[in-house]
Amino acid sequence: MIFADTHTHLYLEDFDNDREAVIAQCRQNGVQHLFFPNIDMQSIPAMLRTCSQFPDCHPMMGLHPSEVKADYLQVLQKMKDELEKGVYAGVGEIGMDLYWDKTYEEEQKKALYEQLLWAQHKQLPAIIHCRKAFDGTWAVLKQIKGEIKGIFHCFAGDVGQARKVIEKGFLIGVGGTLTYKNSGLQEVVRAIDLSQIVLETDSPFLPPVPFRGERNASYHIPVIAQQLANLKNISLEEVASRTTQNALQLFKME
Secondary structure, three states, rough: OOOOEEOOOOHHHHHHOOOOHHHHHHHHHHHHHEEEEOOOOOOHHHHHHHHHHOOOOEEEOOOOOOHHHHHHHHHHHHHHHHHHHHHOOOOOEEEEEEOOOOOOOHHHHHHHHHHHHHHHHHOEEEEEEEEOOOHHHHHHHOOOOOOOOEEEEEEOHHHHHHHHHHHEEEEEEEEHHOOOOOOHHHHHHHHOHHHHHEEEEOOOOOOOOOOOOOOOOOHHHHHHHHHHHHHHHHOOHHHHHHHHHHHHHHHHHH
């Protein structure tokens, strides 16, 4: 079985002491495709360095919504220049996050819109982070005319919201929260087709049960896949095959 982790931060310092061993364990567990969403300007060098060392790893370019500050226009210009000169699998991690702070809500909307245009222009998938901000995120998405594709990372909405974003051209990113009893994600994955789902870890964050409280890593993808198989009443092999196919099609790597 071959799996793809469509959202992992294996380039962060959390893995500096054992990154090679972690990636070796990923391969042992069949996780052969690792996609890295960027965070801010400071995260770019480590992300690119890791991708240059490990061919399984693919970088993306974007400004995380929690890092959108007063200087976001200057930061976006630098990232746009980087996107133009480099080879990137997608535009991300972009979006809106109003969980901790709403100070830069309007700036987050403007940054999201700008980066969605990058994705559309470059014909790359957009990786959207949406936390306590669905209405605002959806309002921005509706402004984008024409085709756009991507992933709603760590999806936390309801079935109706999932169907909206799927109709717009997005896949649903399913991670460790699928194993959390009160996440609500179980109802969503039961209601949508497997063709609309990709797997992710968001490592080192959001480890699945029974690893809560530990550092998450991409080699936990099969645990998430097994939970999805159980909820769909299908085989683990089918989950692996189809979610990996979904990911590779989206990232144009088939």
